[in-house]
Amino acid sequence: MTASFDADKPPFNLLSEGELDLLRRNLDIAYFKKGEVIIGAGEVPEGLHLLLKGRVAEEDQADKDAPAPLRHTYVHYTQDDYFGAWSSLRGSAIHDFIAVEETICHILPTAKLLELMAANQAFGEYFRTSFASRTQLRAATPHNHDMTEFMLARVSSCMREPLIVLEGTSLREGYQLMKNQQVDCLLVRRNTRYGMVTGSDMLTALLDQALPADTDVASIASYRLVQLPEDDYLFNALVQMTEHRIERVVIGKVDEVIGIVELTDILSYFSNHSHVIGLRIDRAQTMEDLEEAAAVLNSLITGLNVHGVKIRFVMELIAAMNEKIMAKLFHLLVPEGVQPHVCLLVMGSEGRREQILKTDQDNALLMRNGLDWPEGPRILGRFSEMLAKFGYPPCTGGIMVSNADWVMSLAQWTEHLRDWSTQPRGDNLLKLAIAVDAHPVAGNAALFKASRNWFMRSLQENQIFFAHFAKAVLSFATPLTFFGGIRKQQHGLDIKKGGIFPLVHGVRALALEHRVLETNTFKRVEALVQLGVLSDEMGQDLSHALGLFIQLRMQQQVERLERGAASVADDSNMLVVELLDRLDRDLLREALHIVKNFKQFLTQRYRLESL
Numbered sequence: 001m002t003a004s005f006d007a008d009k010p011p012f013n014l015l016s017e018g019e020l021d022l023l024r025r026n027l028d029i030a031y032f033k034k035g036e037v038i039i040g041a042g043e044v045p046e047g048l049h050l051l052l053k054g055r056v057a058e059e060d061q062a063d064k065d066a067p068a069p070l071r072h073t074y075v076h077y078t079q080d081d082y083f084g085a086w087s088s089l090r091g092s093a094i095h096d097f098i099a100v101e102e103t104i105c106h107i108l109p110t111a112k113l114l115e116l117m118a119a120n121q122a123f124g125e126y127f128r129t130s131f132a133s134r135t136q137l138r139a140a141t142p143h144n145h146d147m148t149e150f151m152l153a154r155v156s157s158c159m160r161e162p163l164i165v166l167e168g169t170s171l172r173e174g175y176q177l178m179k180n181q182q183v184d185c186l187l188v189r190r191n192t193r194y195g196m197v198t199g200s201d202m203l204t205a206l207l208d209q210a211l212p213a214d215t216d217v218a219s220i221a222s223y224r225l226v227q228l229p230e231d232d233y234l235f236n237a238l239v240q241m242t243e244h245r246i247e248r249v250v251i252g253k254v255d256e257v258i259g260i261v262e263l264t265d266i267l268s269y270f271s272n273h274s275h276v277i278g279l280r281i282d283r284a285q286t287m288e289d290l291e292e293a294a295a296v297l298n299s300l301i302t303g304l305n306v307h308g309v310k311i312r313f314v315m316e317l318i319a320a321m322n323e324k325i326m327a328k329l330f331h332l333l334v335p336e337g338v339q340p341h342v343c344l345l346v347m348g349s350e351g352r353r354e355q356i357l358k359t360d361q362d363n364a365l366l367m368r369n370g371l372d373w374p375e376g377p378r379i380l381g382r383f384s385e386m387l388a389k390f391g392y393p394p395c396t397g398g399i400m401v402s403n404a405d406w407v408m409s410l411a412q413w414t415e416h417l418r419d420w421s422t423q424p425r426g427d428n429l430l431k432l433a434i435a436v437d438a439h440p441v442a443g444n445a446a447l448f449k450a451s452r453n454w455f456m457r458s459l460q461e462n463q464i465f466f467a468h469f470a471k472a473v474l475s476f477a478t479p480l481t482f483f484g485g486i487r488k489q490q491h492g493l494d495i496k497k498g499g500i501f502p503l504v505h506g507v508r509a510l511a512l513e514h515r516v517l518e519t520n521t522f523k524r525v526e527a528l529v530q531l532g533v534l535s536d537e538m539g540q541d542l543s544h545a546l547g548l549f550i551q552l553r554m555q556q557q558v559e560r561l562e563r564g565a566a567s568v569a570d571d572s573n574m575l576v577v578e579l580l581d582r583l584d585r586d587l588l589r590e591a592l593h594i595v596k597n598f599k600q601f602l603t604q605r606y607r608l609e610s611l
Contacts, residue, residue: 009080010583011126019116019123026112032099039084039097047109049084051077054103058083059096075484075589076100080582085127088113153234158266159251159259162187164194165217172213175202185248185260188218192255195221196248225250230258235313237261243320287332287386294325294390301356301558311551312522319353322346323441326363329386330442333379341368343443347399351437352504353520356554357561359572360395361387362434364406366413366447380407399434410447417455424468433472433505436512437519456515467606470509473502474608478596486589492574499549499595500573503542506602510534521546542598545591552584 087093117124348362384402420432476497529539
């Protein structure tokens with residue numbers, strides 16, 4: 001009777017062997033004819049139904065007397081789906097569950113379902129919690145345990161007590177304290193600020209600069225420290241070190257430091273979990289070194305995917321590494337005398353820090369007004385050429401620095417932003433959407449900030465803009481059937497058009513309206529929740545839906561690469577729904593309904609139906 005029951009699929013893979021044995025011993029099996037009501041609205045269900053064969057419709061009880069084509073159907077359940085759990089927990093069903101064709105189900109009695117939920121917290125949470133919580137439970141599988149332990153580790157697990165001295169301490173005294181306590185750095189407090197002095201700083205001051213040993217240690221300290229709260233994640237400390245090219249972060253509050261985390265400590269912790277990330281980009285000194293460093297990124301992504309690392313952590317780390325590669329290439333190619341007068345921007349998904357596998361280059365260069373740089377076109381052409389060699393394909397639309405249209409003075413850039421925003425349609429809308437996600441990665445970031453601040457102010461005088469800009473979320477239909485199921489297509493489901501784009505662009509429009517400077521969609525959502533534009537529940541749903549779309553896309557992209565595909569560019573956004581397990585299909589369907597509801601929210605807010 002239970003031979004066809006698959007215990008490896010979520011949420012049953014959360015159960016222990018003893019709990020699975022209890023489940024198997026209590027499973028019943030039932031047959032239903034076409035048109036038969038399996039659970040009627042208002043009835044007390046027998047328990048959780050697991051579909052072995054057939055198809056079941058969840059319908060509105062108010063329409064039961066209407067002809068079948070006119071009834072309101074919420075969703076269709078097919079093989080490996082389940083239904084009736086929520087009705088069992090509630091005590092009665094609020095909808096009818098009707099066999100659309102001959103159907104066979106396993107049934108787990110409500111009493112045994114409740115017993116298992118009480119015995120196994122994760123299993124119970126799966127049925128009780130919201131969409132956002134279930135996406136978190138998705139990662140709770142046994143093979144992810146080691147990496148999950150690392151991903152959830154806090155900086156406090158690697159934190160060392162800092163050696164703190166006061167301003168006025170001499171180099172001699174500081175060096176002796178570091179030697180006695182066997183540490184490689186100290187913090188010096190000057191009024192309310194902290195600065196850091198490392199062992200290398202000491203040697204440079206005493207030997208290379210020949211400073212007197214009684215020199216105040218505060219005079220050689222670096223005061224631009226990266227500080228994290230003690231409850232932050234250890235992985236985020238690694239991301240910050242990678243992004244800022246540093247080997248230490250301080251831990252504490254605004255005016256109080258309680259610890260230091262060093263790169264060697266993190267790598268040691270990471271190594272103990274058998275997952276060591278190569279940070280070779282920092283050491284690259286030549287084009288060949290940089291190419292070798294860039295080549296390992298796909299294998300790094302594969303490793304992170306295999307071990308179930310949260311998608312936001314993956315995006316943050318890979319974005320930091322991609323930006324470092326581009327910044328290092330920029331510094332190798334662009335003369336030092338030119339660098340303070342230009343700013344390299346990455347745009348689109350790279351600018352939002354939401355790109356994982358290498359896709360088309362989307363970049364631009366801002367220049368100081370009046371800059372004369374005759375060698376620019378040749379050097380920038382070489383820049384795009386080398387990025388392509390590193391595995392970043394040229395942009396098919398030509399949005400890259402080798403195209404003179406995307407190399408502009410500050411005045412030209414602001415003029416284009418004004419033109420695109422006054423007529424946000426067609427190609428203008430595309431260019432503007434890419435440009436407003438821009439992020440500086442090399443050169444003089446002040447050039448970019450000046451243009452961004454001007455643009456944000458100018459938009460407030462053009463309120464009609466936001467509605468026209470937001471309307472693009474309706475460009476693609478949400479891939480749901482009339483019955484609320486996932487609309488399957490011959491070559492897969494385009495998750496970018498159907499899910500990612502409407503979420504990203506809708507949040508982008510709201511962020512522009514409320515002058516949110518963040519470009520990352522997840523951070524934009526957090527800011528919009530804080531401003532009261534989005535409810536906390538909507539904010540969580542949007543973030544988890546977007547994370548799910550990106551995670552599922554990445555998993556199938558990685559699988560294609562592992563099968564030997566040279567790249568994933570041609571079908572990078574296509575999800576093959578049939579390859580997803582039951583939990584992922586359920587979450588995908590719920591996430592697409594969140595997209596649908598978000599579109600309705602934007603339609604009402606901006607009155608899009610009248611445009």
